[in-house]
Amino acid sequence: MALQVQPYKGARDFYPEDKRLQKYIFGKLREVCESFGYEEYDAPILEPTELYLSKGNQEIIDEQTYTFQDRGGRSVTIRTEMTPTVSRMVAGRRQELAYPVRWYSIPNLWRYERMQRGRLREFWQLNADIFGVDGVEADHEIILLADRILRSYGAKPDMYSIHVNSRVLTEHLFRKYLLLSETQEQTLVRLIDRIHKMEKDSFLAQADAVLTPTQREDGTLDKLMELMQVKRLNDLPESVMNLPCILALKRLDDLLIESRVTNVKFDITLMRGFDYYTDIVFEVFDEHPENNRSMFGGGRYDGLVGMFGVEPVPTVGFGMGDVTLQNFLEAHELIPRLVPETDAYVVLLGDNLYEKAQPILNYFRDEGLRLAVDSTNRKLDKQIKTAVKKGIEHVIFIGDAELADERYKLKNLVSGLEDQHGRERIIAMLRDSRRTHGVPSVSDPALDDDFDA
Amino acid sequence: MALQVQPYKGARDFYPEDKRLQKYIFGKLREVCESFGYEEYDAPILEPTELYLSKGNQEIIDEQTYTFQDRGGRSVTIRTEMTPTVSRMVAGRRQELAYPVRWYSIPNLWRYERMQRGRLREFWQLNADIFGVDGVEADHEIILLADRILRSYGAKPDMYSIHVNSRVLTEHLFRKYLLLSETQEQTLVRLIDRIHKMEKDSFLAQADAVLTPTQREDGTLDKLMELMQVKRLNDLPESVMNLPCILALKRLDDLLIESRVTNVKFDITLMRGFDYYTDIVFEVFDEHPENNRSMFGGGRYDGLVGMFGVEPVPTVGFGMGDVTLQNFLEAHELIPRLVPETDAYVVLLGDNLYEKAQPILNYFRDEGLRLAVDSTNRKLDKQIKTAVKKGIEHVIFIGDAELADERYKLKNLVSGLEDQHGRERIIAMLRDSRRTHGVPSVSDPALDDDFDA
DSSP states (O other), X not given: OOOOOSOSXXXXXXXXXXXXXXXXXXXXXXXXXXXXXXXXXXXXXXXXXXXXXXXXXXXXXXXXXXXXXOTTSOEEEEOSOSHHHHHHHHHHTTTTSOSSEEEEEOOEEEOOOOOBTTBOSEEEEEEEEEESOOSHHHHHHXXXXXXXXXXXXXXXXXXXXXXXXXXXXXXXXXXXXXXXXXXXXXXXXXXXXXXXXXXXXXXXHHHHHHSOHHHHHTTHXXXXXXXXXXXXXXXXXXXXXXXXXXXXXXXXXXXXXXXXXXXXXXXXXXXXSOTTOOSEEEEEEEOOTTSOEEEEEEEEOOSSGGGGTSOXXXXXXXXXXXXXXXXXXXXXXXXXXXXXSOOEEEEEOSTTHHHHHHHHHHHHHHTTOOEEEOOXXXXXXXXXXXXXXXXOOEEEEEOHXXXXXXXXXXXXXXXXXXXXXXXXXXXXXXXXXXGGOOOOOTXXXXXXXXXXX | OOOOOSOSTTOOOBOHHHHHHHHHHHHXXXXXXXXXXXXXXXXXXXXXXXXXXXXXXXXXXXXXXOEEEOTTSOEEEEOSOSHHHHHHHHHHTTTTSOSSEEEEEOOEEEOOOOXXXXXXSEEEEEEEEEXXXXXXXXXXXXXHHHHHHHHHTTOOGGGEEEEEEEHHHHHHIIIIISOOOHHHHHHHHHHHHTGGGSOHHHHHHHHHHHSOHHHHHTTHHHHHHXXXXXXXXXXXXXXXXXSHXXXXXXXXXXXXXXXXOOOEEEOTTOOOSOTTOOSEEEEEEEOOTTSOEEEEEEEEOOSSGGGGTXXXXXXXXXXEEHHHHHHHHHHTTOOOOOOOSOOEEEEEOSTTHHHHTHHHHHHHHHTTOOEEEOOSOOOHHHHHHHHHHHTOOEEEXXXXXXXXXXXXXEEETTTOOEEEEXXXXXXXXXXXXXXXXXXXXXXXXXXXXXXXX
């Protein structure tokens, strides 16, 4: 029986054209992270399962991860997120590191889940974190970094919006302003986390069910619903206006404006799924009418490093998945035309040319040219059609006469222009053309009339 | 109980300084592969177990891989090598691809094995393959590519040697020259594959045990041992000298010399472990006296793509592991001093400077500078010491006076030189210095006398 050619379900093969797009996308991630002084790190894709159990989520481990026993009887999990790993690594060098520590990584992650748009079982996720800064400057920098990443692809501020909230504020509002218990707060936080996926009546009924009869009589549900309508910090109840968390949110807003990040909204309904956030959280939404949804987010999580038996380290970070990012770029038509890295396809004019061409090929490559040589000994038109099919813009022709004259024909398959040049000129021309790549076309009439070999 | 900070056994954390080395090593791999027109691809780290069973090696699956059942009852394996995967991908697009196809990848692979020098459970491996070329030109190109990769790190030809053999020749010698059966051939091939790890007597005894009494009488063992001594093609028995496989090996040698690959040796004992090789094979050995061993290899495997129910495709490729490569570079002192990507550490001179500095930081970053800002509000000496500890060469100082004058102090922590400059000059200086990075030192006396803030 023949083997299957499909990849494992929920995962992707990256053929060169797919990989090229991934390299473009990851290249920008790296460039922008490094422009803020973030250094890349990495870690094994397998982690001891304990690392994920720390949050007490046995159910998630059982149902949403790839977890198995290794031959030594140890339970291992294919990593589902990078935050536990990076916390482990910082804890491992808690004393030696020079703070603030700025780290990023683009790990491959796996989750065992039902496939839907923007969600595969396998994905990549940029993780960028700053460790060791207590102040809101760290929150500002992380949000600014996320903003600059989207802008680096050519995104305009009206294509996305950045929603900001504070866990500390949420807790204050639920406990001190609405006078709810901790359990009630937790239930409502989880409910509000899903508010945009529910009918209003359903939300009201479920929220009401959380309340005690006395709270119902006091009109707590109305007060809650009023709060949920608040769109600006200044519309919050008077009694919270001087809390440190409000002052921090205001300063964050000022700092972002100073850095020309203009599409930021206070969003009181923003809860974020993970339990580890401790203060300011944010989420970035796609504003495209057909793709309008949360893309990614992050926030402050000051407690995680401390779970490894060392002194805690204040931390702010975010994760940005490759699939949602690519959907965003596609929806807004922000993906440029990408071409192979190969500068030229080398067509050999006759037998035994492969051997004779080696010295000049060596020379060209030593000078930095990227050359694919046709070593099939086929007819010329077949060789040229291969170059066209590969999307390579230039062809260099090498034959006995060319080697004797030390002048080679360089043909541009996009413009159809061709001419004989010395080797230095060819090197200069191909280097120049890297900036202005075109994609050759098989239907180009210039292709057919030259070679009837 | 606190969580463990160590990574999973046999796998590595890559802290930024480790990742920087990996990026340097992988960067060269990508650069050289692309200079030969190879395009990068990738595939999921999980594969259906069937993919590896095709070679009938249930034992290897059971004992040397991470294999488990997913929740859908499907057996999956964390990939142990890339060759089955790339064959699957080529088979999946057998008709559409433009041959010759040149692909490379640097996958993360896992094998469940006992740890020893150069062998971890987790590693990376460059895989480069050319599909669709029957002739020895493909073998030549793959060996040349491997050679150019080592040279790209500064390796000299006397640091390594390239051993070449031919499966077709081996088969002919065993079957037609020594007159052995197919089973005897297979047993001896496996034995010779381990010849350099055995005592000579042990080898002789085991080889002798394979033979029949008649073969013993005919002196077959002596003939075998004589063959094993052959170091040059021309010393082979007269009767094989005109075989096509010998002519191919000779032409390969000529081609390699034409490309200035001078450290190639015919090695009749070279067998390669994998069963899928069909013709010429090669292996690269480290010639360092303390690290003398096989580093990596490859060869022609024309049969694999055909296992997916499509017409076979002639293929030559090799795999090069990151751990052995790094050991080689270390043994020969070929690893350069690497510094962080950050161009400068920004020290803020006083309160509220973080906000005021945003416009100039924006400007610098828009111009391509990579800047880490100290947002901790600490004393100056602490901020500078952080830059030193991070190995960042330059510090930019920003205070109220600097912002008013639009001139900023730039200090080189290596030379100790400092001066005030306008922003364009700072951009130009930092761009220039990327080529000549130094590593700052805490003991630099120039560090201490400036700032007693």
